[in-house]
Amino acid sequence: MTSSQGKGGCPVMHGSNTNQQSKQNQWWPKSLNLEILHQHDSKTSPLPKDFNYKQAFNNLDLAAVKQDLKDLMTQSQSWWPADWGHYGGLMIRLAWHSAGTYRIADGRGGASRGSQRFAPLNSWPDNGNLDKARRLLWPIKKRYGDALSWADLIILAGNMAYESMGLKMFGFAGGREDVWTPEIDTYWGAEKEWLATSDKENSRYSGERDLDNPLAAVMMGLIYVNPEGVDGKPDPIKTAHDVRITFARMAMNDEETVALTAGGHTVGKCHGNGDASQLGPEPEAGELEDQGFGWLNKQQRGIGSDAITSGLEGPWTTNPTQWDNGYFHLLLNYDWWIQKSPAGAWQWQPVNIKPEDMPVDAEDANKRCTPIMTDADMALKFDPEYRKIAERFYQDPSYFAEVFTRAWFKLTHRDLGPKTRYLGADVPAEDLIWQDPVPHNPNRLDLSELSQLKQAILASDISPSEYIITAWDSARTYRGSDRRGGANGARIQLAPQNNWQGNEPEQLHKVVSALKSIQQQLNSSISLADLIVLAGNTAIEQAAKLGGFNIEVPFAQGRGDATQANTDEHSFDVLEPLHDGFRNWLKADYHVTAEELLLERSQLMQLTAAEMTVLIGGMRVLGTNYAGSKHGVFTDNIGVLTNDFFVNLTDMNYSWQPISNNLYHIVNRNNGELQWSATRVDLVLGSNAILRSYCEHYAQDTNKEKFIHDFVSAWVKVMNADRFDLE
Incomplete structure (x- = not known):
């Protein structure tokens, strides 16, 4: 597996979203932006305060939902016709792209919150036309209501798509609760344009081709890698490098990577049979009358065989609506050459393909068409390690199916949490080490x-x-x-x-x-x-x-x-x-400030700004700094739980003098004597207007006891954060 660390081993994003300009601080771009600590305020949810999703899901008739989904697969709608009369490929792509944003470095992304409904994910180029898949699922969501979240429905739809095409799945677990607002805490990259190539100044790469931490996708707007090749230039060996890095950052090894790539491309097709310039804007940029639809072709037919999504055109296999081993048969037994799709995208096509290996057209069963492969598919043929795995899968279809279904389960459940959170009758009994x-x-x-x-x-x-x-x-x-x-x-x-x-x-x-x-x-x-x-x-x-x-x-x-x-x-x-502002520790100097790192860690720990503040104040006076450091220990009674930190931080008898980038001296204004030392994490609590308001609250003479109770409450929250059995 490849290291998830990017430039300088920095543990978070570069150009962190904790200080990026927003409507709130466009005039003061250096001001610390606390928005990520207010993410998913309960007031955004329309659900009753006492709503219990676990209870609601457990009362759901899961067998009926599964049957409804299987029925949906072959109920083709005229406004978005199903390829070969089967929506399986589309629903698998929906589930895949919902789960595939997960990355191991910070655990963000993934399928467990239904974030694909919102920007930017709903408008990424790589998610083209998945808005139609969600609308196709709407009647089922409408029928079962709040007992079935969008997040669970999307993954279950992918599972039922595979089952309807002949594959027995490893299992499914519910338990994904929807969010009701975009996840602004997730950093997707610093690029200012979609699909920016790595030779641009705003690239996410450094060195020879080192992908910045915590990113996994190779470009802004992609889930994985560019299907046409690195920066749109076909080269399977170079693409293999990108594939390996990307899947490793999603917690997948080489065998899982080959299985997922092949299994995902065993069914369905790519769409690029037309002029891409005729497509309208993505959903977030659409007109009012488009009602959340994007990528509409209002000049031409633009649906069915004439749809444009990736720009590549054609199925991967001979039988795109059934699970079989045809993917490896075509990949390994034919030579392939590079061609352009009708939409102008690079794709690989087989040389001298036999008529019996040609799939029928997605709308006209009397026509045969040529299968295609992406550059990522060809990486499985040309990369030596991937090739060994592909050949083993080709020779042993049962083993391929087993590895794929397990890898798919991991892909779609990796961010759901421990097995104790899993809901439903289809939860596998086996304990998996990645859980x-x-x-x-x-x-x-x-x-x-x-x-x-x-x-x-x-x-x-x-x-x-x-x-x-x-x-x-x-x-x-x-x-x-x-x-x-x-x-x-x-x-x-x-x-x-x-x-x-x-x-x-x-x-x-x-x-x-x-x-x-x-x-x-x-x-x-x-x-x-x-x-x-x-x-x-x-x-x-x-x-x-x-x-x-x-x-x-x-x-x-x-x-x-x-x-x-x-x-x-x-x-x-x-x-x-690699840092802990609560213990006033930085392992090294990073590209982002200590206070930004503090917000990153606090958000991952699901702390509010007030909880973060009270914890720091308590931890300082308790003497818990890393290696016994005295930075920020604004008290003469170390080890006693008091509000001294806040009292002395807000005391105007002291001045604050910078010594270095992350060290300050606290000096008595009256006699000039050095009283204490501090770091940026300490002083930002007094500098930032919002954080200072919390500090002043706890510094009040009347709030000594309240400080202790609030500290204990925040402490217990941290200690019990992973106790899902208490929910």
Whole structure:
């Protein structure tokens, strides 16, 4: 697999969307844009506040939905006729392109939120005419209503398309809840135009051909690679490089890549039989009367065999409405040459094809047409490693079908989260390692047992700050984008996490050893994952008590302990923190500022701006900075949970003097003495008007107790972020 890191190993996008100009800061482009922390405000949803999608989906007649979808496949509509009378290819492309935006670097993209309904995805060139597929599905969505999200319906439609064409699928799980507004937090690239080539100044490439992190697609507006070749120039070997990088960043290995490419192209066809200049604008740019339709050809027929989508024209196989091994038969047994489609796109066509291998026309069964291949298809023929896999699939159709259905399940479920979130009767029983399985822990301790553990924690040689740090580091890996990471499983004790620099391995080992010793001494059945969180909670309770407040941090038992055997070490590499503003740590200097990195991490952790602010203030006074750094520790009582950070940050008796790009001195205005040091993450809380309003709120004399309760609430949210069993 290829590294997901781009320029300088930067962990987030370049030209980050956290400070890009918007309507709110067009006059002050350097102002920190907090919009990504307000993403998907509940007020955008028309659903009742008490609506429970899990309950609604579980009450759904899934068998009836599946049958309705299979019936739909052959109910051709005159306004958008089905190729060969079957919508299977179109529905598979819809599902594929919904799921295919997922990338491992930040877990964003994917099918689990129904984002394809909104810009920019609904208007990407690569999603041409998928607006028609969604309209074809509308009667089914209308029938089942809120019990069936668009996100689930789109993926299920792809599955039923394959089943209707003869392929037994590996499984399906529901559980994808729709969003109701575009996902502005997802960075798709810095280009200012669709399909910008890599020789442009705004390219997403550097070096010889290093794709920027966290991107996976090769161009703005594409899901994967350019079907005509790198920058539109056919060259299967160069395209193989792009394919390998792109699919690796979607968590696919070479075998899965070949299976998905071949399986996706076993059915359906490309559309490019006409003049592309006659096409109207994409949906977001369409006229009012177009009602959300795009790419309309109002000058010519523009539908059926005359439709234009990719610009390439023709099916890949002899029998485009049935699952078979015809793709490999044509790919491997014929020589292919490069030709132009009627729309002017480069495509590969077979030399001297036999009449019996020619598919019939999509609308006229009395006509035969020539099959085609894209440059990505030809990469499977010319790349040595891909070729070996293709030949094995050709010789063993059953094995090909098995690998494909498993890879398709992974493609369409990778961002749904752990198996505990899966809904429906078609969920496969098998646990898959990419699901990050965690063994179930049935043990529950009573209050007296928990009290004994707390006493042992406080009596140990480990400092409260070390317990808080370990609990935080265990939980902070969670990212709401694809629901990976988090404290459940205690994978912080396993490779690779136990060796991550940001987890301070030596200190981590000391804390984990102490907690295991407590487990053994008390002969406790508590999981290590639960004990790590309990220790952090206990330390916070003690810190609040030192400040004069007796509180109890809510603790939810039920975490299990993962093993090294059920941990895919390689796939966890992308979760390694390279920065943590909450612990005031940067591994290196990056192309984006420390405060932008903070927003990126906070959004992935699903924190609001207020929660982010209160957590930083609490973590600073608790002494949890990386390597014991004193930057931002605006208190004389380290280890006591107080609002001192906010009080001193907003105190005008101090001035703030820049020393370097990420270091500032806090100086007493009256005597000129150095009081504290700080980083950009500390000072942005006082500089940004919105964040300062939160700081002032918590600095008020009347809000000392409220600060503690809000800190605890945000802390518990982080600790329980991956506890889907609590929902």
